[in-house]
Amino acid sequence: MTTAEPTPRPVRAEAGELVDVTFTVNGTPATLKLPARVTLSDALRDHLGLTGTHVGCEHGVCGMCTVLVDGQAARACLLFAVQLDGAEIVTVEGLGKPDELHPLQESFGRNHALQCGFCTPGFLMSSYDLLTGKPDVTPEELPAELSGVICRCTGYRNIVTAVRETQESFPEGIPAPGNCGTRALAGRATVRVGDERQETEAVAEPVSTEIALPDGEPTIAVEVATGVDVESGRVWDVFDDVHLLASCLPGAELTEELGADTYAGRAKVSVGPVKLKFDGVARILEHDRSAGRLRVLAQGRDTGGAQTQAAIELRTEATAGGTVLHADAKVYLTGRIAQFGRALAGDISRRMFEQFAAAVATAATSGRAPEGPVKPPSALKLMLATLLDRFRRRRR
Missing domain, CATH: 3.30.530.20 (START domain)
Incomplete structure (x- = not known):
């Protein structure tokens, strides 16, 4: 008869203690020192500069902060960053490049599926998760499947149309995120611990020395x-x-x-x-x-x-x-x-x-x-x- 090993008790982090967390964000390894109470959404926005992940209700209701964690849609405001040590995270910045948008992004623009844009990152990531996990979703099911993200501008009709158009264009499955690759994350993050402020440093992504202006009219x-x-x-x-x-x-x-x-x-x-x-x-x-x-x-x-x-x-x-x-x-x-x-x-x-x-x-x-x-x-x-x-x- 063998005796099972006791389950190790979780390590307790004090309120002001910084915890090391390492995960991969848009294909790039990132290591941060964070208080245990910092949410994934705050870690992405404030410490890695990835502000495409929007924060609305901070209760997991509005869906603005939706990201992919290990390939599954998740609310970044409901997860603590320290829970995700070793995880693979994809944000809306990883979906497409400014000069080569993901088909979902192109479809949203083509069908006027955004106005103020605040809910758009959440809809894009939720739609990607839906079309990846349920590529045969029916037109009748789409409104209910997309209802996990709240929009106050477009009335959803154009959003549903954009997602449906992308689905029809890629019956074998939509392309993977197109802006995920090893690069340096940039920025200086300030962490408040109690009454003290501590800074974490990251290295800026190299900017190409090849300068070419885009076609078309300037902004x-x-x-x-x-x-x-x-x-x-x-x-x-x-x-x-x-x-x-x-x-x-x-x-x-x-x-x-x-x-x-x-x-x-x-x-x-x-x-x-x-x-x-x-x-x-x-x-x-x-x-x-x-x-x-x-x-x-x-x-x-x-x-x-x-x-x-x-x-x-x-x-x-x-x-x-x-x-x-x-x-x-x-x-x-x-x-x-x-x-x-x-x-x-x-x-x-x-x-x-x-x-x-x-x-x-x-x-x-x-x-x-x-x-x-x-x-x-x-x-x-x-x-x-x-x-x-x-x-x-x-x-x-």
Whole structure:
């Protein structure tokens, strides 16, 4: 007669104790130190920068936070991250690439199956789970099968149509998620333990040095001009020094020279609750002091998958009192940053260019970088400045 081994008691974690948890997210291994009470949704959003997983009710009712855990749909707000040590997790960011969407994402867009977009990640992941686990679901069953996610905009009709269309297009089964592969997750996570704040660090995903602008119209096109009380030759002394020029860009920092007029750097943008940190590269295409023209291509990516690409042309025009700086930019945005309306994005661009011009004037006068980083405009200043501009236009 053998005696069964006693079942080991679970290890108890104290309230302020950090617990190591390792799982694979969208094909990438990730290890975090987290308090035991941190939910999977918070771990994904706050510590890995994957904000496509939305949080609505935090009771498992609305379905906004649906992700795949070991191939099965699960509510990320109802799971503690430490429960998932060793698990395979797929979020909506892993479903498709910005330039190569998953068929479900394409169908949602084609059938207008989203309006505000808040429930969309939950519907996409739930629909993927449904069509994977029950590929022969009937049209009559679809509304009930999709009722686990709540939408307050579209009335569900277009959502059901999009899912049905995808099912009909792939009778043998829908394709697997197309954006899962080993890459570095990015970001700095701040963990609060009791009254103390502790930080975890992750490595940013490398940004390709190959810069190619998308086809089609840019998200925003900005043409700005502002005058500075400095003669153009001294302005170009700043433009000739790439490190000095980079120090004048609001929220930007030059980190590495890559050769062939290509540079790596990072930039921060913060507007209200939206805080983005981009790692990117820029290439100087033209640097013509005699013609007064500087052309640059740039691209960057933040921790949550937001991407920006831009073609920027700076021109100087000598005047009797100084120099007029002109900036023409075509900017392409995807991800969270694209949630900004065109008017707001334009206002941000104009305010940042005004700050840049002022910093250039200071550097041209002093011959050295501005003291401290040039901070991008705050949400409050943007709002007040925009209202003031509109008031002035109405008076005129």
